[in-house]
Amino acid sequence: KAGVTQTPRYLIKTRGQQVTLSCSPISGHRSVSWYQQTPGQGLQFLFEYFSETQRNKGNFPGRFSGRQFSNSRSEMNVSTLELGDSALYLCASSQQGPYQETQYFGPGTRLLVL
Amino acid sequence: GENVEQHPSTLSVQEGDSAVIKCTYSDSASNYFPWYKQELGKGPQLIIDIRSNVGEKKDQRIAVTLNKTAKHFSLHITETQPEDSAVYFCAASGGGADGLTFGKGTHLIIQP
Numbered sequence: 001k002a003g004v005t006q007t008p009r010y011l012i013k014t015r016g017q018q019v020t021l022s023c024s025p026i027s028g029h030r031s032v033s034w035y036q037q038t039p040g041q042g043l044q045f046l047f048e049y050f051s052e053t054q055r056n057k058g059n060f061p062g063r064f065s066g067r068q069f070s071n072s073r074s075e076m077n078v079s080t081l082e083l084g085d086s087a088l089y090l091c092a093s094s095q096q097g098p099y100q101e102t103q104y105f106g107p108g109t110r111l112l113v114l
Numbered sequence: 115g116e117n118v119e120q121h122p123s124t125l126s127v128q129e130g131d132s133a134v135i136k137c138t139y140s141d142s143a144s145n146y147f148p149w150y151k152q153e154l155g156k157g158p159q160l161i162i163d164i165r166s167n168v169g170e171k172k173d174q175r176i177a178v179t180l181n182k183t184a185k186h187f188s189l190h191i192t193e194t195q196p197e198d199s200a201v202y203f204c205a206a207s208g209g210g211a212d213g214l215t216f217g218k219g220t221h222l223i224i225q226p
Contacts, residue, residue, distance in 0.1 A: 045213035105157035
């Protein structure tokens, strides 16, 4: 089975721009979660989608949004980028959700905001 | 919400020795505790997990113990090898709607 894929792998943007990141889960997985990883804050939960619905959301501002398509692929969008949004964005997939079952992570998209 | 504390932040051991990483959590309702290994340039990879109805789980050189009363769990790696060098994260889940809550990570260095 192919693993979780994320595109693009690297991205450079300037403050004020917006960005869209993509995640393709493992075939058959219906849950996709997004995390932000920074040296200072570590891994932080952004949101989780299941069957095209946002089921849970972490403590991030409304500039961070996402969606999931009928084939379970997911995108996350960050509008009005700030310098502090520079991070590694990881998505993880699982069959039913991040509660009591294995989540499989992709390699991440590294975003640099200048 | 859940809060996970992880110690130490850096651990250096001689090849062949054992390594222990400890985590504590705050939400007594949490019931799933995975450990992830992250190598440079890669996403975290699950190495072992434990559920609240089990006190210990072992997989070859890796073991995890859970003390629900004290709300702490530990990762034990025996006979460490150079390829064990990486950042290790503990996490907790199940007590709320916050996905996985991760510790800040431990940079494990295996000295030859």
